[in-house]
């Protein structure tokens with residue numbers, strides 16, 4: 001029986017519906033590096049953790065989380081540290097003789113302990129050259145490639161590294177991405193022992209587009225994590241409840257699917273768990289009405305608050321003005337609608353807002369901004385096109401929450 005998860009990483013055994021997709025990723029990785037994108041809380045890390053735990057094709061996997069990093073050197077040190085921690089024997093074999101710089105740090109490992117490895121590396125680095133490119137070329141890529149060992153580097157939240165770099169070291173973004181790209185295309189992945197699987201919740205293309213640097217990630221295969229289908233949502237609800245001997249009205253799984261809208265797996269888990277708790281509380285078979293209770297309980301619960309709040313705050317973080325205020329205005333309008341708003345009406349609202357801010361943008365420029373904003377909101381899972389030229393919140397849960405707190 002699968003356990004409920006409401007935010008913590010999944011045990012590989014409790015992951016639903018991803019087998020085919022994971023096989024597809026391994027297939028793509030035979031000849032390409034992959035950028036796996038999907039909004040937060042939809043299951044990227046779970047998929048990548050699974051692949052790290054059960055690598056195929058003779059790979060050894062090394063995972064790093066780079067959401068808070070902002071510099072190429074830190075990125076490289078984090079990779080080396082994770083490599084050393086995950087595969088100490090292999091790491092020693094590869095680096096002991098391959099790299100004098102890391103080799104001498106390895107000599108000190110008894111003294112500093114494994115936990116001190118990154119600190120020791122950093123000290124060693126500050127004694128020598130500070131050039132991250134030299135470090136990356138000679139101490140990382142060259143050594144690792146010489147070993148002939150197949151290695152999959154899994155980098156979670158890679159776009160955040162780039163956005164942080166853009167904020168704190170803007171002059172490094174282009175050189176770093178150009179350098180990284182050069183290692184992705186030469187040697188051709190087919191003849192390389194290294195693969196990159198990069199995960200990301202924010203859409204890099206918009207940012208790089210604005211910097212005129214979109215070409216720098218075109219060596220990566222862009223793959224989106226599939227959205228769960230309505231029948232998968234229903235299967236999840238049925239099985240989770242049946243496995244716990246819950247007696248429920250046969251219309252409940254489809255009602256959950258309707259209320260969720262485009263499903264965020266985390267919210268699916270939360271709602272189903274809440275239905276189970278309601279059942280234990282009321283001690284009678286679950287009725288359709290209980291689904292509405294579960295959703296109402298969820299939007300005021302502290303468990304959901306942080307996760308939903310994140311959707312609100314991330315606009316502040318990732319959307320630049322005037323798109324930021326416009327995004328909040330359009331989402332407030334959508335949250336109050338019953339079945340969404342026509343594109344035309346959204347555009348009028350957008351124009352009104354831009355004018356009230358005193359921005360005298362030419363028509364074509366305003367239209368371009370509007371289209372870009374709508375596309376960003378779609379990519380980031382806020383909205384979806386529900387029927388021809390009609391838009392609504394993608395997630396029913398987020399919509400209800402938004403209406404309650406921010407409309």
Ligand SMILES: Nc1ncnc2c1ncn2[C@@H]1O[C@H](COP(=O)(O)OP(=O)(O)O)[C@@H](O)[C@H]1O
Pocket residue numbers: 005006007008009010014015016017018038039040041042043044045046047265266267269
């Ligand atoms: N395949 C899945 N099966 C069941 N639940 C899932 C699955 N993928 C994600 N979840 C739910 O979503 C939550 C967040 O998943 P996570 O992999 O951390 O997403 P992301 O990395 O995209 O933010 C998990 O804690 C779990 O509740």
Ligand SMILES: [Mg+2]
Pocket residue numbers: 041044045046156
């Ligand atoms: Mg994640």
